Amino acid sequence: MAHEETVTDVAEAARRARFGTLPERVRLADTVEEKPATVQDPARNDYNDDEWLVRNVV
Known part of the structure; x- marks a missing residue:
């Protein structure tokens, strides 16, 4: 019986x-x-809405 108590004590610990x-x-x-x-x-911000205004100016 002492062996079972030590096993349960070890398991509990x-x-x-x-x-x-x-x-x-x-x-x-x-x-x-x-x-x-x-x-x-x-x-994303490379597009310029006004680019067409200056593209064909010679």
């Missing part, structure tokens, strides 16, 4: 070592990651 304390709290601000939704397109 292992459980307490693993699950005996709650994990550390995580702040809500640490759970948010901010990054742009899309990559900036360098050609």
Whole structure:
């Protein structure tokens, strides 16, 4: 019977070592990651509405 008690004591000690304390709290601000939704397109602003006005001037 003593052997069974030591086995359960060892198992209980292992459980307490693993699950005996709650994990550390995580702040809500640490759970948010901010990054742009899309990559900036360098050609996005290359179009000039008034380019046709100066293109044919000689």
